[in-house]
Amino acid sequence: MNSAVVVFPGINRERDMARTLKIITGRAPAMVWHTDTQLPPGTDLVVIPGGFSYGDYLRCGAIAARSPIMDAVRGYAVKGGLVLGVCNGFQILCEAGLLPGVLMRNENLRFICHDVYLRVERSDTPFTRGYNAGQVIRVPVAHGEGNYIADGETIARLEGEGRVIFRYCSPDGMIDPNWNHNGAINAIAGIVSERGNVLGMMPHPENHVEAAIGSTDGRGLFAGLVETLDRAA
Amino acid sequence: MKARVTVTLKSGILDPQGKAIEGALRSLGVEGVTSVRQGKVFDIELDGADSGRAEALLKQVADKLLANTVIENYRVEVLP
Numbered sequence: 001m002n003s004a005v006v007v008f009p010g011i012n013r014e015r016d017m018a019r020t021l022k023i024i025t026g027r028a029p030a031m032v033w034h035t036d037t038q039l040p041p042g043t044d045l046v047v048i049p050g051g052f053s054y055g056d057y058l059r060c061g062a063i064a065a066r067s068p069i070m071d072a073v074r075g076y077a078v079k080g081g082l083v084l085g086v087c088n089g090f091q092i093l094c095e096a097g098l099l100p101g102v103l104m105r106n107e108n109l110r111f112i113c114h115d116v117y118l119r120v121e122r123s124d125t126p127f128t129r130g131y132n133a134g135q136v137i138r139v140p141v142a143h144g145e146g147n148y149i150a151d152g153e154t155i156a157r158l159e160g161e162g163r164v165i166f167r168y169c170s171p172d173g174m175i176d177p178n179w180n181h182n183g184a185i186n187a188i189a190g191i192v193s194e195r196g197n198v199l200g201m202m203p204h205p206e207n208h209v210e211a212a213i214g215s216t217d218g219r220g221l222f223a224g225l226v227e228t229l230d231r232a233a
Numbered sequence: 234m235k236a237r238v239t240v241t242l243k244s245g246i247l248d249p250q251g252k253a254i255e256g257a258l259r260s261l262g263v264e265g266v267t268s269v270r271q272g273k274v275f276d277i278e279l280d281g282a283d284s285g286r287a288e289a290l291l292k293q294v295a296d297k298l299l300a301n302t303v304i305e306n307y308r309v310e311v312l313p
Contacts, residue, residue: 059301066298095301102303105249149246150303 001229003029003045006073008064011051011088013204020206021047024222034067039076044229046073050087050142050204060103060145061091070096082126082225083198087143090190090200099193099200100158101150103143107183111144115215116181116203118189119169122162125192126228127199130220136173137217139203141181146202148184148191158191166190166201234279234287235312240300241272275299284311 003021007014014031021029029047030040039046053064064070070092077083077098085093093099106112115138120131131137150158158164166189170179180187182202190201205218242248248270255269277294279287291309300307 058298062298062301100303102301104247104304107247107249109249109253147249 001025001044001226002027002040002042003047004032004039004043005029005047005049006032006034006069007049008034008051008053008067008092010053010055011049013050013087013206016204017047017049017086017206020209020218020222023209024219025226032069034064034069037068037072039069039072043076043081045082045084045225046076048073048083048085048089048092049206050089053088053092056145059095061088061093061095064088064092065095065097074098077193077198080195080197082228084127084225085198085200086204086206087141087146087202090202091145093198093200098198099191100154101148101191103145103202104147104149105145106143106147106181111142112146112181113142114140116141116189117169117171117173117179118166118203119173119175121165121167125165125196125199126225127192127221128165128224129227130222130224134173136169136171137205137208137220138171138215139205139208139218141203143182143202146182146184148182148188148202150185155185158188159186161194163192163194163196164188164190165192165199166203234282234284236277236279236287236291237310237312238275238277238291238295238299239272239308239310240275240295240305241307242270243304243306246304272305273299287311 091103120135123133167187168180205221208215208218251270295307
């Protein structure tokens with residue numbers, strides 16, 4: 001699997017992402033600078049990592065979403081290419097119009113940095129093939145603005161079309177306001193685009209892939225992508 | 234030419250920062266404040282003297298970058 005990680009000024013999770021991609025796919029990703037206008041030929045997966053692009057100035061992800069490389073990412077997504085945005089990457093995809101809605105300041109106004117539990121809502125997407133529907137995984141979050149919101153019509157569409165892929169939940173998989181850390185509507189932690197080829201999520205699956213860290217629950221996402229691409233090949 | 238773009242949250246969008254400021258005013262003993270909503274102001278200087286053109290340009294700029302119209306409204310004023 002040939003992956004590419006897009007790097008913006010102020011991003012700080014690109015090396016975690018690159019390390020995980022190398023471990024799981026066996027190949028180091030291409031690191032693509034924000035001023036580039038093309039993705040490397042033969043790219044199977046584009047990842048927009050987490051961090052604080054442009055210091056979160058204006059709105060989280062707003063400036064990065066308008067950089068030159070994003071036109072290439074948009075073109076790639078339109079053709080059905082797989083795009084994963086994590087944390088600031090999710091915010092950037094929303095600002096770029098590749099995913100609907102927006103990530104607002106956490107309801108409790110705090111920066112939240114700890115492990116969370118996620119319920120995997122579907123296993124029949126390219127990103128969740130490595131999990132079972134209903135499975136609960138533990139992965140970390142680190143964000144101040146992860147409170148997902150969209151207008152009522154958009155939320156109804158996302159829910160109706162089964163495009164909510166991850167929700168914040170209790171350790172036993174219950175949706176409960178006490179476990180919905182940032183106050184996201186319907187406890188939404190991750191959504192996919194209409195065609196299902198673009199995933200945005202606030203938590204960091206790339207940080208839970210090695211046993212030494214204490215959890216390997218994030219592995220399934222990357223292993224599932226590898227399997228998806230192997231089957232397509 | 235000077236202009237100002239004001240970006241505010243749409244009504245119905247929860248504003249946690251505005252709520253926190255509202256709470257702070259209350260704890261300062263300020264009475265009579267029933268609601269606070271936080272927004273942004275952009276003071277912009279432009280070449281040229283055609284206010285109609287400036288307004289059109291700033292609307293474009295606000296749509297493109299300054300506001301996220303999913304959650305925000307904006308107002309453009311070309312200042313005399």
